[in-house]
Amino acid sequence: MNALNVTPGEQKQALIASTLAFTVCFAVWTIFSIIGLKIKTQLGLSDTQFGILVATPILTGSLSRIFLGVWADQYGGRIVYTFQMVVTALAAFLLTKVSTYPMFLVAALGLGLAGGSFAVGIAYVSTWYQKERQGTALGIFGMGNVGAAVTNFGAPFLLIMMDGQWQGVAQIYSAVLLVTAILYFLFTKDDPALRARREQGIKHASFLEQMEPLKNLQVWRFSLYYFFVFGAFVALALWLPRYYVGAYGLDLKTAGMLAAAYALPGSIFRALGGWLSDKIGARRVMYWTFGVCVACTFIMSYPATDYTVAGIQGPISFNITIPLWLFVSLTIVLGFFMSLGKAAVYKHIPVYYPGHVGSVGGVVGLIGGLGGFFLPITFGVMNDLIGVWTSCFMLLTVLIGIALVWMHFAIIRMNRRDMPDLNGPRYLPELDNIKS
Numbered sequence: 001m002n003a004l005n006v007t008p009g010e011q012k013q014a015l016i017a018s019t020l021a022f023t024v025c026f027a028v029w030t031i032f033s034i035i036g037l038k039i040k041t042q043l044g045l046s047d048t049q050f051g052i053l054v055a056t057p058i059l060t061g062s063l064s065r066i067f068l069g070v071w072a073d074q075y076g077g078r079i080v081y082t083f084q085m086v087v088t089a090l091a092a093f094l095l096t097k098v099s100t101y102p103m104f105l106v107a108a109l110g111l112g113l114a115g116g117s118f119a120v121g122i123a124y125v126s127t128w129y130q131k132e133r134q135g136t137a138l139g140i141f142g143m144g145n146v147g148a149a150v151t152n153f154g155a156p157f158l159l160i161m162m163d164g165q166w167q168g169v170a171q172i173y174s175a176v177l178l179v180t181a182i183l184y185f186l187f188t189k190d191d192p193a194l195r196a197r198r199e200q201g202i203k204h205a206s207f208l209e210q211m212e213p214l215k216n217l218q219v220w221r222f223s224l225y226y227f228f229v230f231g232a233f234v235a236l237a238l239w240l241p242r243y244y245v246g247a248y249g250l251d252l253k254t255a256g257m258l259a260a261a262y263a264l265p266g267s268i269f270r271a272l273g274g275w276l277s278d279k280i281g282a283r284r285v286m287y288w289t290f291g292v293c294v295a296c297t298f299i300m301s302y303p304a305t306d307y308t309v310a311g312i313q314g315p316i317s318f319n320i321t322i323p324l325w326l327f328v329s330l331t332i333v334l335g336f337f338m339s340l341g342k343a344a345v346y347k348h349i350p351v352y353y354p355g356h357v358g359s360v361g362g363v364v365g366l367i368g369g370l371g372g373f374f375l376p377i378t379f380g381v382m383n384d385l386i387g388v389w390t391s392c393f394m395l396l397t398v399l400i401g402i403a404l405v406w407m408h409f410a411i412i413r414m415n416r417r418d419m420p421d422l423n424g425p426r427y428l429p430e431l432d433n434i435k436s
Contacts, residue, residue: 005192006128006192010128010189011128011129011137013187013188013189014124014125014128014188014189014191015125015128015137015140015141017184017187017188018077018081018121018124018125018141018144018184018188019121019140019141019143019144020144020180021081021085021117021121021144021180021181021184022117022118022121022141022142022144022147023143023144023146023147023150024085024147024176024177024180025084025085025088025114025115025117025144025147025177026114026115026117026144026145026146026147026148026150027147027148027150027151027154027173028088028092028111028114028147028151028173028177029057029058029061029111029112029114029115029147029148030057030147030148030151030152030234030237030238031057031092031111031151031155031169031170031173032053032054032057032108032238033054033148033151033152033155033237033238033239033240033241033256033259034151034152034155034156034159034166034169034241034252034256035155035159035166035169035170036050036053036054036238037050037241037242037245037252038159038164038166039053039104039166040053043100043101043104045101046380046384047242047379047380047381047383047384048377048380048381048383048384049101049380050242050380051239051376051377051378051379051380051381052105052377052380053101053104053105053108054238054239054376055235055238055372055373055374055375055376055377056105056108056109056112056373057108057109057111057112057114057115058112058115058234058235058238058369058370058372058373058376059109059112059369059370059373060108060109060110060111060112060113060115060116061112061113061114061115061116061118061369061372062112062115062365062366062367062368062369062370062372062373063366063369064084064112064113064115064116064119065115065116065118065119065361065362065363065365065366065369066119066362066363066366067362068080068084068116068117068119068120068362069119069120069122069123069361069362069363069365070362071120072119072120072123072124073123075194076124076190076191076194077120077121077123077124077125077127077191078124078184078185078188078189078190078191079185080120081117081120081121081124081184082181082184082185084113084114084116084117084120085114085117085177085178085180085181085184086178086181087110087113088110088111088113088114088177089174089175089177089178089181090110090174091107091110091111091113092111092170092171092173092174092177093170093171093174094107094110095107095108095110095111095170096167096170096171114177115369115372118142118144118361118365119361119362119365121141121144122138122141122346122349122361122365123361124191125137125138125141126138126349127191127192127193127194128191128192132278133278134347135274135275135277135278135282135343135346135347136271136274136275136278137274138274138343138346138347139270139271139272139273139274139275139277139343139346140270140271140274142267142270142271142274142342142343142346143267143268143270143271144267145233145263145266145267145270145339145342146263146264146267146268147267148234148237148260148263148266148267149237149260149263149264149266149267150260152237152240152241152256152257152259152260152263153256153257153260155169155256156252156253156256156257157253158172159252160253219360219363219364220363220367221410222345222349222364223363223364223366223367223368224367224403224406225286225341225345225403225407226342226345226346226364226365226367226368226371227367227368227370227371227399227403228290228293228338228341228371228396228399228400228403229289229338229341229342229344229345229368230338230342230345230365230368230369230371230372231367231368231369231370231371231372231373231374231375232338232371232372232375232396232399232400233263233266233335233338233339233342233372234369234371234372235371235372235375235376235379236262236331236334236392237259237262237263237266238372238376239375239376239379239392240255240258240259240262240331241255241256241259242255243255243389243392244258244259246389247389247390248324248327258328258331261328261331261332262328262331262332262334262335263335264335265332265335265336265339266334266335266336266338266339267335267339268339269336269339269340270339270340270342270343271343272339272340272343273285273339273340273341273342273343273344274343274346274347276340276343276344277343277344277347278347282344282345282347283411285340285341285343285344286341286344286345286407287407287408288337288340289337289338289340289341289344290341290400290403290404290407291404292333292334292337293334293337293338293341293400294397294400294401294404296330296333296334296337297334297393297396297397297400298393298397299322299330300322300327300330300331300334300390300393301390301391301393301394301396301397302320302322302390303388303389303390304319304320304321304322304389304390305319305320305321306318306319307319307320345364346361346364349361349364375392375395375396378392378395379391379392379395382395
């Protein structure tokens with residue numbers, strides 16, 4: 001037993017079960033990245049309509065993180081997690097019974113509850129670990145983002161097995177999620193914080209008390225960081241199959257596999273990001289993330305261009321296009337550093353707000369999720385209005401650049417207040433004792 005009165009085996013069991021459940025939920029949450037292309041063809045949707053369709057589950061998943069996170073703090077993550085998965089499995093099945101675009105949007109709203117699992121899992125997992133190990137534990141849990149890669153890689157093959165019938169894919173996802181919910185409930189225990197409250201007869205905090213930390217500007221600052229490192233990650237996981245099909249003329253199976261090559265490092269290295277945040281500080285990890293990502297998206301934003309210059313012996317024509325191999329390589333680098341950044345943001349929350357991880361983590365996740373909602377829609381609108389495939393990366397370059405500059409000047413301002421050196425391996429390597 002340790003200071004939390006839990007054994008290492010109990011910690012491992014809670015972490016593994018929660019991570020596997022989150023992986024399944026994330027796979028369901030991003031299912032429209034593949035079956036959405038079939039629905040687009042079936043209904044004759046524009047890029048804007050397609051963007052709205054794939055982003056709608058992200059909206060529900062984002063908004064639900066607040067109340068699901070608070071419920072996890074109040075009633076325990078185990079029961080809330082199970083309830084959320086059962087309801088989402090039902091919504092995934094009902095998706096196969098609709099036929100019109102408005103009803104698809106309604107069904108997508110229900111499917112989006114899968115995304116709310118993140119706030120529940122963060123609240124549940126964090127209670128099993130001491131402060132000095134929470135960054136690594138939450139980083140491992142966040143590896144459940146690999147569910148996006150599972151969908152991008154596996155769903156196209158399921159489509160082939162189902163003779164192109166996307167309904168069969170959705171039904172399989174529904175069944176898998178329902179089984180996951182049952183197994184999760186059977187193989188997990190109530191978290192230490194909930195058990196301690198029950199033993200001491202302490203009533204859980206009210207909803208308003210749980211939301212009290214949201215008065216701190218610091219919470220919203222973390223949220224804006226997460227808007228890019230998570231929101232843009234989800235947006236690209238949803239958009240890249242469509243991008244590869246349209247910009248490079250690839251078939252859906254190949255496009256899905258290449259999109260998975262982006263989503264995979266964007267997920268599995270989150271544990272590394274948590275470990276690095278524990279060891280060298282989250283601020284340094286965030287600098288790496290924003291700096292490398294803005295360089296990648298800047299290169300990727302260059303559109304295929306034909307040039308004609310006046311040569312000595314006449315006009316010289318040539319073309320500049322980012323080759324597919326380079327583009328795929330840049331997405332892998334982008335996904336890797338986004339993965340580090342996601343863990344770095346969430347390193348702070350259980351340390352600053354140990355009694356409000358669900359509510360604060362829910363709000364941070366909400367803002368990040370809204371990035372995953374608004375960005376695919378914006379990508380579709382920009383495609384329709386501008387007519388340039390790389391316009392989505394132009395937008396991301398601007399957003400990341402703003403975030404990098406804003407973070408840098410915030411740090412300079414803190415240094416002028418004679419703050420201690422925050423570059424070392426500290427629990428709070430970014431904003432120690434700052435609440436505004």
